[in-house]
Amino acid sequence: QKEVEQDPGPLSVPEGAIVSLNCTYSNSAFQYFMWYRQYSRKGPELLMYTYSSGNKEDGRFTAQVDKSSKYISLFIRDSQPSDSATYLCAMKQGAQKLVFGQGTRLTINP
Amino acid sequence: GAVVSQHPSWVICKSGTSVKIECRSLDFQATTMFWYRQFPKQSLMLMATSNEGSKATYEQGVEKDKFLINHASLTLSTLTVTSAHPEDSSFYICSDLAETQETQYFGPGTRLLVL
Numbered sequence: 001q002k003e004v005e006q007d008p009g010p011l012s013v014p015e016g017a018i019v020s021l022n023c024t025y026s027n028s029a030f031q032y033f034m035w036y037r038q039y040s041r042k043g044p045e046l047l048m049y050t051y052s053s054g055n056k057e058d059g060r061f062t063a064q065v066d067k068s069s070k071y072i073s074l075f076i077r078d079s080q081p082s083d084s085a086t087y088l089c090a091m092k093q094g095a096q097k098l099v100f101g102q103g104t105r106l107t108i109n110p
Numbered sequence: 111g112a113v114v115s116q117h118p119s120w121v122i123c124k125s126g127t128s129v130k131i132e133c134r135s136l137d138f139q140a141t142t143m144f145w146y147r148q149f150p151k152q153s154l155m156l157m158a159t160s161n162e163g164s165k166a167t168y169e170q171g172v173e174k175d176k177f178l179i180n181h182a183s184l185t186l187s188t189l190t191v192t193s194a195h196p197e198d199s200s201f202y203i204c205s206d207l208a209e210t211q212e213t214q215y216f217g218p219g220t221r222l223l224v225l
Contacts, residue, residue, distance in 0.1 A: 032212045043203045043216040088153060098214055100153045
C-alpha cells in the first residue's frame with residue numbers, strides 16, 4: 001500500500017463547476033499537507049499549504065484536512081479552463097522528505 | 111512563495127556526454143535543496159537531497175557517480191548527469207526547503223533529451 005493514494009483521473013468537468021480533488025494517506029504522523037498545481041512541462045507550483053486538521057481558503061481554492069480520517073481535499077470553485085493541470089497532493093512529517101500522491105489530471109471544458 | 115530558478119530549461123545532448131543543470135534559490139539562502147526526476151504522466155521521484163557544504167544524500171537506486179550533485183553555496187545547487195544515455199532523458203526538477211522547513215518550492219524544471 002502506498003503511503004499516499006490519489007486517483008490519477010483523468011477528471012473532466014465543465015467550466016464553472018466545483019471540483020473536488022482528494023488524497024488519502026496511511027501515516028498518521030504526517031503534519032504538513034500541501035497541494036501543488038503542475039502545468040504540462042512546468043515545475044509544480046505550491047497552491048495551498050495547511051498544518052493540522054481544518055479548512056483553509058484562498059480565493060477560489062479551499063484545502064481541507066481531516067487527520068482523523070487521514071483524508072485531504074482540495075476544492076476549486078467556479079472552475080476555469082486555466083485550472084486545467086495536474087494536481088499533486090503532498091505531505092510530510094517534520095523534517096522528513098515530502099511524499100507525493102500520483103497526481104490527478106484535471107481538464108476544465110469551456 | 112520562494113522563487114527557484116533552473117538553467118537550462120531544456121537541453122539536447124549526444125549519448126555519452128555530460129550535462130550540468132543549475133538550480134538557484136533566488137530569495138533566501140537554502141541550506142537544503144532537492145533534485146527530482148519526473149517521467150511522462152508520473153509523479154515526482156526524489157533523486158537526492160543536497161545540503162550546502164556537505165555530500166548529497168541519494169535515494170535508493172540512484173547512482174551517485176552518475177548523478178553528481180554539488181551545493182557549494184547557499185543559493186546554488188548543480189546536478190551533473192555524467193555519460194548521459196537515452197534512458198536518462200527525463201524532466202529534472204529542483205526544489206528548495208522553505209525557511210520554516212514545513213514546505214518546498216519547486217523550480218520550473220529542465221527537460222533533458224539524450225540522443
